[in-house]
Amino acid sequence: MPTEKLVILSKDSAASLYLAGLRHFQSGRFAVAEERVRRALASDPQHADSLHLAGLLHAQANRIDIAIDFVARAIRIDHGNLEYFSSLGTFLARQDRFAEALKSYEVALTLKSDSADVWVKIGDLQRRQKRFEEALLAYDHALSLDPRHLDAADKSGALLIELGRYVEALARFEQSDTIRPGRFDTLFSKGLCFQTLARLKEAAASYTLALAADAKNYDARNNLGAVLFQMGQFEEAAAQLRKAIKVRPQGAGAFSNLGFALIRLKRFDEALAVLDRAIALAPDLVEAINNRGNALTALNRAEDALADYDRAIALNRNFADAHANRGVCLDNLLRPDEALPSYQTALALEPDNGDTHWNLAINRLRVGDFKAAGSKPNGVGNLLCFT
16 A cells, blocks of 8 residues: 655755745745745755745845846746746836736746736736726736636726726726725725715715724825715815814815815805915915915905915916906906906816806996806816815
């Protein structure tokens, strides 16, 4: 009868030292991992797994040339290992050697054609090359191979947001939420999609759940405040924005949004002080400058308001709200003919803005031109700072 023997590793064998190094690497103890790998390779310079791990350690320290050399040595010893080719592709991609990286991934797929991880890396490579549709196809293929591949769902969703395809992105993040419920990143991304799609109640719910996972996250708190503002809940918005500021006292966006909420609450002096703070933190934040102009207008400081609108326009000539507000300000200063070009520029940038059409009509009536425009409600999205 054949006899069976257990494989017992010496604590100083290359294999044993490699396994110890791998555990330290996975735990983030890189210096200890490097020491174990050095000992492993001193024991057996041809130990392929140790050579690969040495490559990973050098890559972690951003020594990419050395990392590539170690992984290439591992491949020469064992050219049938998918992980080696996958790592080599990753390192080559970090050096923008895209064609070589793709070749490495293709070799990896000859070893295991249904590797979802490799298809995700191909998607990452194509995304860096701005081959976005191909990247989405690669992520989709990874998900067809492994419908519970969280990285593929997340990266697909993030790219779809980048492309402005929020409905599709939302579907991907719903998939991520099914794979691993309750994650902050997924809930925040869902909130951003809902917010952009004007599904405000769902956005508020998603941001609230995200904050349950990370109560001190500035971006989620700021965006929740912005959504509540859009829903007309100005007191609640202000409360959330104050919490955001407590988390990040240098957060200019939250100060700007809080100032806007205080304007809607008709607390103009308080709004002015808050907006002064926002501008001190971010002197080029056009939303804050424009909103300070609105606070100054409400305080009957039209000349000061006009200076803010001019400053906002100088920073961003395509900021329609600043042009429209400049027109209103000039009308308040009884300079209707100067106001006209501001309204016209605002409408060229936002042709469907009902408030601007209405203000233009009033302006023309003041000078005896009775061709007045109709009006329709205007949104506030361009005046808020989203993260």
